[in-house]
Amino acid sequence: MSQKLSLRSIRKWPRWAIIPIGLGLAGLAIVLGLLLEPAAGALSPTMVAPTPTMPTIAYSGAQANGCQDCHFSLSTLQASAADPDAAETYLIEAESMVTPHGRLGCLACHSGDGEALDKETAHQGLMADMSAQEPDKCLICHEDLPDEIPGDRLKLPHGALVERIEQGQPCDVHCSDCHGGVGHGFDPLSGEKYCSMTVCLDCHQEKNLEIQMADCDACHLGPHDVATSLTCNDCHTSTEVWHEVGLGIHPVSLPGKHGETACFQCHQYPDFKGLNNVCTDCHESGHSDWGDHDCTQCHDPGGTWDMTASTWEGHIDHWDQYKGQHVNVACAGCHFETYDFDPNCSTCHQTPDNHADGRSEGDCVACHQADQPWVE
Amino acid sequence: MSEHHWGWLVAIYLFLGGMGAGSFIVAALVELSGERYKHKYCPTTMVGAGVSGPLILLGTVLLIFDLGAGLREPWRILNMFTNPQSVMTWGIWILSLFIPIAFLYGILEIMHVYPGILAGARKRLHFLPETLPYRNIKRIVCSVGIALALGTAIYTGVLLSVVRAVPLWASAILPALFLVSAISTGMGLCIDLAATLAIPDVHRRFKNLPLIHMVLIGLEMGLLALLLVTALNQGGEAARSAKLILTGDGSIAFWVLVIGFGMLYPFMVHVYAFARHSHGYVSGILSGVGIIIAGLFVRYIIVAAAIPVVV
Numbered sequence: 001m002s003q004k005l006s007l008r009s010i011r012k013w014p015r016w017a018i019i020p021i022g023l024g025l026a027g028l029a030i031v032l033g034l035l036l037e038p039a040a041g042a043l044s045p046t047m048v049a050p051t052p053t054m055p056t057i058a059y060s061g062a063q064a065n066g067c068q069d070c071h072f073s074l075s076t077l078q079a080s081a082a083d084p085d086a087a088e089t090y091l092i093e094a095e096s097m098v099t100p101h102g103r104l105g106c107l108a109c110h111s112g113d114g115e116a117l118d119k120e121t122a123h124q125g126l127m128a129d130m131s132a133q134e135p136d137k138c139l140i141c142h143e144d145l146p147d148e149i150p151g152d153r154l155k156l157p158h159g160a161l162v163e164r165i166e167q168g169q170p171c172d173v174h175c176s177d178c179h180g181g182v183g184h185g186f187d188p189l190s191g192e193k194y195c196s197m198t199v200c201l202d203c204h205q206e207k208n209l210e211i212q213m214a215d216c217d218a219c220h221l222g223p224h225d226v227a228t229s230l231t232c233n234d235c236h237t238s239t240e241v242w243h244e245v246g247l248g249i250h251p252v253s254l255p256g257k258h259g260e261t262a263c264f265q266c267h268q269y270p271d272f273k274g275l276n277n278v279c280t281d282c283h284e285s286g287h288s289d290w291g292d293h294d295c296t297q298c299h300d301p302g303g304t305w306d307m308t309a310s311t312w313e314g315h316i317d318h319w320d321q322y323k324g325q326h327v328n329v330a331c332a333g334c335h336f337e338t339y340d341f342d343p344n345c346s347t348c349h350q351t352p353d354n355h356a357d358g359r360s361e362g363d364c365v366a367c368h369q370a371d372q373p374w375v376e
Numbered sequence: 377m378s379e380h381h382w383g384w385l386v387a388i389y390l391f392l393g394g395m396g397a398g399s400f401i402v403a404a405l406v407e408l409s410g411e412r413y414k415h416k417y418c419p420t421t422m423v424g425a426g427v428s429g430p431l432i433l434l435g436t437v438l439l440i441f442d443l444g445a446g447l448r449e450p451w452r453i454l455n456m457f458t459n460p461q462s463v464m465t466w467g468i469w470i471l472s473l474f475i476p477i478a479f480l481y482g483i484l485e486i487m488h489v490y491p492g493i494l495a496g497a498r499k500r501l502h503f504l505p506e507t508l509p510y511r512n513i514k515r516i517v518c519s520v521g522i523a524l525a526l527g528t529a530i531y532t533g534v535l536l537s538v539v540r541a542v543p544l545w546a547s548a549i550l551p552a553l554f555l556v557s558a559i560s561t562g563m564g565l566c567i568d569l570a571a572t573l574a575i576p577d578v579h580r581r582f583k584n585l586p587l588i589h590m591v592l593i594g595l596e597m598g599l600l601a602l603l604l605v606t607a608l609n610q611g612g613e614a615a616r617s618a619k620l621i622l623t624g625d626g627s628i629a630f631w632v633l634v635i636g637f638g639m640l641y642p643f644m645v646h647v648y649a650f651a652r653h654s655h656g657y658v659s660g661i662l663s664g665v666g667i668i669i670a671g672l673f674v675r676y677i678i679v680a681a682a683i684p685v686v687v
Binding site for chain 2 (some may be wrong): 013018019021022023025026030032033034036037040043122140141348
């Protein structure tokens, strides 16, 4: 009877009430689960806890509070260190424990005893660098390592190293050589650099590896197809910043500010084939009615912007008398109105008295050439 | 259980994600099949449409909370949209598309049941129409949403199955199990629990409902058995994980809460309902509770029983 009463009252609820009821029931199920699980666990037969052979998968937080007691405090480290001045080397920033590797806990990489109360016991079996001593443990998570990172234009030796590690062969290069910062502060998601090229070069030189500084192609995926005419060093002068380019050579001189302009401001990326820009893309032409986009036909880009008409060898193609003394006349000496103004001889030269018979009628070149004595 | 690599937070996220997706699927199927329109009021679509969005959203918030870094620097989540090689990127795209769709479906369903909402809105927003073609709009929303809901339910399993370091998880059975469990818990919440509370004889409306329930529960039991038997045969850490569930720390939760209360009891209730074309009000509700509890604990014991590989 009471059930019928309660059913009737439920059916009087507004229809929308079913939504919060549904959500509430879902929440209740979760609460019930949280309450029941400890009880169920307590009643369950207790198995011998499986040895956490690789606690690196435990994302629940740092597993070695004992390590933090000393390594988070400089004063504590100094108090226990053989050389107090070197204690800072072993100081761990607390923030590093919330990075992806930090969350694995100290013991995951360094072993030792995180619960020990004294330094000697805590450090028993300690591994300063797991990647050097037990590199196969790094591969549990980092199995699919790229051989190339196109975004950074890098070739990497990952594949060969992983193969050696998996086969149990010794490696001269360890993960920590390049990625040493990952455990203590470095966060791959922040996009910081893994290591600078100087680190690579120093290591290659130190170990006298086959690949040395000059073998750019061994490590870098260059975007430019210029191998027949250029080497990387011709332009890329920095081993730290790839985009820092020092212009080593250029087929034509690039005087003034042109020498400071980025390559692909003028050239087409990535193979330098063709030009992106002509003069007037950057420079404003002073005369819209004259000349073309190649200002260097008249102007010297290395000097002042003032014209040197005599440098325009092409002028002779436009006027066959651009020779003799004419080449020494400034441009404006003839084109003193506009560059469209087309002077003739009488613009500058008076008709001699002995030509009063009108023999030339302004067409002096019928008898005279500018580069020959006038009297003839 | 002794080794909590991922704990309750992840289990609850997987559960809420699955149940939210399952609720949407159940409601959308009732909508698309036209069952919703055979009666004056359909509590199944009301609760399914109404709870799916909030459940998925809550689960996603829990996941971000669990990740830790997401709380300190929430903008990092944007990085996850751009790595198509990561299953998490697939998931975040699916969730980002599904959550608004689920909320839209909920709003449309409420507006459909309460036409006064639109009329009230029109008093302030005169450009609004007098009515909307709710059924047509919901048909589109449900069709798109079902695909995303299936993706969400499967993703909750794929998320674990790609972790190769944990052999128990690294199985294609897991996504299938979580999908079936998602639909089962969706039915448990929308029909057995909420709808039965609103209309005690709601189960009579769906002729084949007990059969569908039985198939889903049977399928879930079969997939769970397959997962555990495969793990036992595989040996090593996979077998140790399976033993942890079957005879170890998780055994009471597994046998009593998952198999007994969460699967066998609802299965028997629906066998009875199938044979007698009816079942009791209380047994229906308890069946729903059992299915939901099973959905939660299936995920929890699988998450908690993870033992990583020995190197």
